[in-house]
Amino acid sequence: MTEVQELATFVEKARLSDLSPEALEQLKIRVLDTLGVAVGALDAEPVNAIRGLLEDLGGTEQATLIGGGKTSPEKAAFFNSALSRYLDFMDAYLAKGETNHPSDNFGAVLAAAESVDASGAELLTAFAVAYQVHTRLSDVAPVRALGFDHTTQGAFAAACSAAKALGLDADQIANAAAMAGTANVALRVTRTGNLSHWKGLAYPHVAKEGVWSALLASRGITGPGEVFEGNKGFKDLAGDYTLDWSSEDLESVTRTIIKKYNAEIHSQSALEAVLDIRSREGFDPSHIDTVRLSTFDVAYSIIGGGEEGDKQTIRTKEEADHSLPWMLAVALLDGELNPGQYDPARIVADDVQELMAKVTITPDDALSDRFPEEMPAEVTVTLDDGTEFSAEKSAYDGFFTCPLDWDAARVKFNVLTAPFADQALRDEISDIVHDLDNRQVTELTAALAKVSTTRADGQS
Incomplete structure (x- = not known):
């Protein structure tokens, strides 16, 4: 078999029963967390623009948009992934040379699963596949240092998980992965320099393409059979590596981490400090x-x-949530870092801008050696009278060494969704997710369609 066929065989054979009870619970927590950050972004300006575009374009109503409406599966995958990605409050996986966000695949899985009336158990299995494929390729084949984005490995994960949710066979899964993986080799400039909306939309694009490739494969369209090992294939880009898919499990979700603060993942321990x-x-x-x-x-x-790139010139939300000086400054001033801190006026406020100029950041070899098993940060703040305050943190609640439980995940979900869903609807969504292995996907999407797209106070 080719390497993509070996991957596809692993995907086809995956079953929900392969997950340990711990992994299954953490997977459900990731579903709840992903939905929470998605609902919390429903009134974001780029999201409203995308919804308007989808309404203008139309599409066969096979998959639900969070907040109401239906469209074709690939468009729903883009929209719902844009929601879950916009706040930059989603989960993450830390590899030595790569960081990714496996929950970015949920929009693809949800749309594909709903379009074929899949069970919740089938959705969860496909989502677990996404975690395994995305994390393991990042472990063995990082591409950031080569100038490419982490969405590059994600294309394989999105296609495999979408194909799994659609119930495709191994040959079709292989073709879906080959097409998506070949066509979505992305430049890292997405996240360097002056950041644009594309920072939050690069993975929704991959989610859309993963679903589209799976749909093409379902109709017999083929992709490059040697996408990994072939002449000028993925290994020519990422370097040679060995990954035995026949020995893989579905436990990678337990090694992912959830953000405590609404900020880029590598900032979490520094913010804690x-x-x-x-x-x-x-x-x-x-x-x-x-x-x-x-x-x-x-x-x-x-x-x-x-x-x-420089992180001292901060004018937009996209730049702010990827600037450690800005994030440290606003956290010190406000005592929190949540979506409210990204109000346009707060981003450019004089006190934040002045304080971030007083922040000095230095890489430390000894601390670097502890990553990614730890996320070490040592902070010293000096006041104008010479008084010093210091703190060191290497993890936080939500790191894989101290994972969130369901109750803690529900607290974050409630905070993010409260402006758009009343208590009864929040309870309904949460209850469905926690029992998703015994429900139908359409039960979840019906509840998500009831979420308001405007805040309770009427602000759009």
Whole structure:
């Protein structure tokens, strides 16, 4: 067999019973978390623009849009993935040379599953497949240092999971993965320099293409059979590696992490540290003189002002949630970092802009050696009278060493969804998700269609 056929055989054979009870519970928590951050973005300007475009384009009504309406599966995958990605509050997986967000695949899985009236158990199985494929390819074949985006490995995950949700056979799964993986090799410029809306839409595009490739494969369309090992295939890009899909399980979800703060994933422990400092007696954020952070090299490179660009010129939401100086400053001033901090006026406010200029970030080799098993950060804040406050953090609630339980996940879900769904609807969605292995996907999508697209206070 070719390598993509070996991957497809693994996907076809995957069963929900392959997951340990811990992995199944964590997978359901990821579903709830993904839906929470999706609902929380329903009034975002880019999301409204996309919804308007989809309404103008139309489409066969086979898959539900969160917040109401239906369209074709690939368009629903794009829209719902855009929702779950926009706030940048989703889960993540940390590999030494790559970071990805496996929950980005949920829009593809949900749309594909609903279009064939799949069971909740079939949806969960496909979602577990997405986690395994996405994380394991990132482990063995990172591409960030080569100038390519993590959505590159994600294309295989989106296609495999969508094909699994559609109930395709191994040959069709292989063709879907080959097409999507060949056609979606993405540039890392998506996340460097001055950031655009595409930062949050690059993976929705991949989710759409994963579903589209699976639909093409279902009609007999074929893709490059040697997409991995062939002449000028994926291994020519990523380098040679060995990955035995016959020995893989479905447990990777337990090694993923959930964000506690609405910020890029590598910032989470640093934010935990500055909020620890802010809570201490005698600390006054209005008297900060300097903020010094030592952290691991990946955090410095991506969000700290390293190789992926200056992080001191911040004007938009996309730039703010990828600027460690800005995030540290607003957290120290406001005592939190949630969607409210990304109000356009707050992003450019004088106090935030002035404080972020006082932040110095330095990569530390010893801390870098501890990543990704830990997410180490050492922070010292000095006040204008010379008083110093220091804190060190290597994890947080939601890291894989201290995973969220259902109750904690429900708290985050409630906070994000409350402006768009009343208590009864929040309970309904949560109850369906927790019992999803015994429900139909259409029960979940019917509940998601009832979520309001405007906030309870009438603000759009």
